[in-house]
Amino acid sequence: MKIELQKQPTIKEFAITLLIKIAGYSAILFVGMIFLFLLLEGLPAVQQVSLESLLSNRWYPIEEYYGVLPLIGGSLLITFGATLIAVPFGIGTAVYLAEIAPRWLREVLKPLVEVLGGLPSVVLGFLGMLVLSPYLRELLDLPTGLSALTGAILLGGIAIPTVVSVAEDALDAVPKSYRDASLAMGATEWQTIWRVTLPAARSGVLTAIMLGIGRAIGETMTVMMVTGNAPILPRGLRDIISPVRTMTATIAAEMGEVANGSDHYHVLFLIGIILFLISLVVNVTASAVVFRQKEGQDRILS
Amino acid sequence: MKHSWWFVPVLLFFLLAQTGCASPSSQLSKGEDYLGTIENKGSDTIVNLALAWAEEYHQIHPEIRLSVTGGGSGTGIASLINGTVDIANASRRIKEEERESALANGSDPVEYVIARDAIAVIVHLDNPIDHLTLQQISDIYSGAITNWSEVGGEDRPIVRLSRETNSGTHVYFLEEVIRLGDKENDTLFSRDTLLLPSSEGIGAEIRQNPNAIGYDGLGYVTEEMKVIGVATATGMDFVFPSEQTVNSGEYPIARDLYMYTNGQPEGVIAEYLAWVLSPAAQEIVSELGFVPITQ
Numbered sequence: 126m127k128i129e130l131q132k133q134p135t136i137k138e139f140a141i142t143l144l145i146k147i148a149g150y151s152a153i154l155f156v157g158m159i160f161l162f163l164l165l166e167g168l169p170a171v172q173q174v175s176l177e178s179l180l181s182n183r184w185y186p187i188e189e190y191y192g193v194l195p196l197i198g199g200s201l202l203i204t205f206g207a208t209l210i211a212v213p214f215g216i217g218t219a220v221y222l223a224e225i226a227p228r229w230l231r232e233v234l235k236p237l238v239e240v241l242g243g244l245p246s247v248v249l250g251f252l253g254m255l256v257l258s259p260y261l262r263e264l265l266d267l268p269t270g271l272s273a274l275t276g277a278i279l280l281g282g283i284a285i286p287t288v289v290s291v292a293e294d295a296l297d298a299v300p301k302s303y304r305d306a307s308l309a310m311g312a313t314e315w316q317t318i319w320r321v322t323l324p325a326a327r328s329g330v331l332t333a334i335m336l337g338i339g340r341a342i343g344e345t346m347t348v349m350m351v352t353g354n355a356p357i358l359p360r361g362l363r364d365i366i367s368p369v370r371t372m373t374a375t376i377a378a379e380m381g382e383v384a385n386g387s388d389h390y391h392v393l394f395l396i397g398i399i400l401f402l403i404s405l406v407v408n409v410t411a412s413a414v415v416f417r418q419k420e421g422q423d424r425i426l427s
Numbered sequence: 428m429k430h431s432w433w434f435v436p437v438l439l440f441f442l443l444a445q446t447g448c449a450s451p452s453s454q455l456s457k458g459e460d461y462l463g464t465i466e467n468k469g470s471d472t473i474v475n476l477a478l479a480w481a482e483e484y485h486q487i488h489p490e491i492r493l494s495v496t497g498g499g500s501g502t503g504i505a506s507l508i509n510g511t512v513d514i515a516n517a518s519r520r521i522k523e524e525e526r527e528s529a530l531a532n533g534s535d536p537v538e539y540v541i542a543r544d545a546i547a548v549i550v551h552l553d554n555p556i557d558h559l560t561l562q563q564i565s566d567i568y569s570g571a572i573t574n575w576s577e578v579g580g581e582d583r584p585i586v587r588l589s590r591e592t593n594s595g596t597h598v599y600f601l602e603e604v605i606r607l608g609d610k611e612n613d614t615l616f617s618r619d620t621l622l623l624p625s626s627e628g629i630g631a632e633i634r635q636n637p638n639a640i641g642y643d644g645l646g647y648v649t650e651e652m653k654v655i656g657v658a659t660a661t662g663m664d665f666v667f668p669s670e671q672t673v674n675s676g677e678y679p680i681a682r683d684l685y686m687y688t689n690g691q692p693e694g695v696i697a698e699y700l701a702w703v704l705s706p707a708a709q710e711i712v713s714e715l716g717f718v719p720i721t722q
Contacts, residue, residue: 183618185592185615185616186592187592187598188613188615190615254628254631255631258632259635259636262635262636268583268584268586268638269586269621269632269636269638269639270636271621271623271632349624350624350628353621353622353623354591354621354622354623354624355618355619355620355621355622356618357618357619367619368619368621370622378591378592378593378622378624379591379592379593381498381499381502381593382498382499382500382501382502382505382593383501383593384501384505385505
């Protein structure tokens with residue numbers, strides 16, 4: 126009896142530990158397999174299509190112009206614009222929710238922000254196409270409202286809930302004693318937020334920003350509907366008012382009808398690899414920053 | 428995404444729901460009396476027409492199931508080659524490469540012209556321009572003309588709208604309008620041409636932007652857009668697209684719409700195609716804004 130009782134939990138425990146371990150490693154396995162698949166499908170593009178063609182600035186695949194630079198430029202421009210919008214609004218909202226808003230208002234606002242995050246992007250795209258883009262065209266006297274700017278504003282909107290949600294949690298996790306100490310030293314509420322709370326929650330806030338950027342760069346439907354999809358290489362920030370074509374929209378629009386195994390097919394996967402690498406860089410930067418700061422904090426504390 | 432994608436599942440569901448409802452009333456015991464399913468896939472231009480036909484045909488022959496999906500002309504033909512569909516819809520003729528790869532796969536696509544489609548050139552209602560020559564349209568889309576004042580309009584920049592490159596309409600417009608049907612010509616769409624994923628995207632922009640010019644199948648043109656009269660050359664008459672001008676050959680931007688089968692069709696597929704070409708089915712063609720073929 127006794128032996129059996131002892132034995133059973135050991136087997137169970139072993140099995141459970143193993144299962145959890147497999148679950149943990151499976152994430153790595155899946156990412157690895159996806160990347161391998163992308164490489165297998167995408168790398169032939171480099172052999173079949175000349176580098177010169179890939180690095181040109183014309184994208185017109187049905188006539189074998191495979192310049193990917195306009196697409197990369199388009200994605201980066203829109204993501205940058207979206208970040209400029211999402212960071213101040215997102216962090217501002219998070220600070221308001223965590224530090225200033227009364228309890229009851231916070232209980233109302235936070236779920237609302239989360240609902241905004243759950244809006245299907247095709248719905249936002251529709252709004253952008255029918256409301257925002259005509260409005261921007263008239264307001265700024267542009268040739269067309271289907272531009273990088275419209276895309277950046279909508280993507281900013283899409284990224285804000287992500288930023289708010291993560292940053293608010295980070296601010297919330299700052300011990301109350303920090304604020305009390307600061308206020309007791311005679312600091313104003315604003316000084317406390319700016320000098321004490323925000324720096325203390327720095328790593329969480331940075332993670333929030335990075336997740337927001339990641340959310341923006343991978344978004345497809347909305348940008349496809351509102352950015353005009355013209356593959357023009359942006360030459361600088363002022364091209365934000367001209368139409369652009371992003372990597373995601375290109376893959377989504379063209380993958381459906383591409384002949385399996387053709388040059389075009391491989392180039393689309395190559396774009397997938399580039400997109401994958403960009404989000405990898407964003408994520409690695411985020412965790413590197415967070416990691417370094419954690420080390421720094423530990424040193425201060427110890 | 429593409430105009431049709433949104434409601435294809437809805438319509439299909441509707442169609443299937445009808446199948447479910449129709450069976451008991453038509454003295455058919457469910458399941459055993461179905462003679463077969465016809466898989467029909469391809470061009471987004473044709474998908475609405477194909478769905479309307481499928482619904483109508485199902486009324487007459489409840490024992491036949493038709494499943495219609497869009498995805499584009501190339502997708503349809505690729506599926507035909509792979510043997511996953513019985514009939515492929517295409518808004519362009521099958522390409523030589525596609526025919527070769529079909530032959531290599533042991534299938535020999537047979538072509539049917541099932542309707543015709545006029546491509547209307549459209550602008551905002553407030554645009555004073557009401558006719559252009561083919562050459563002018565070509566110059567506008569290739570980027571040689573960039574302001575409406577160059578073709579006698581207001582001093583406004585021209586915003587060019589097009590369907591995405593995977594659309595049969597896009598390819599047709601490139602070959603027959605921008606390149607004026609000249610095979611040697613390698614003019615391309617101007618780089619800043621907006622490539623919109625759907626007919627609705629083009630419609631929305633044309634309705635609200637007085638700078639815009641676009642093109643789309645006549646079936647997608649509504650009252651809120653202005654259709655441009657087109658002349659084949661300077662000094663020629665300007666012709667507006669209609670059933671009459673397309674069939675008489677006066678309107679220059681018109682094309683045939685196709686269905687392809689895998690080899691000579693037999694049985695239910697042959698019967699269906701015969702019905703598609705019948706006057707009853709061709710009536711539906713005009714109802715949807717396409718041009719019926721006159722036999």
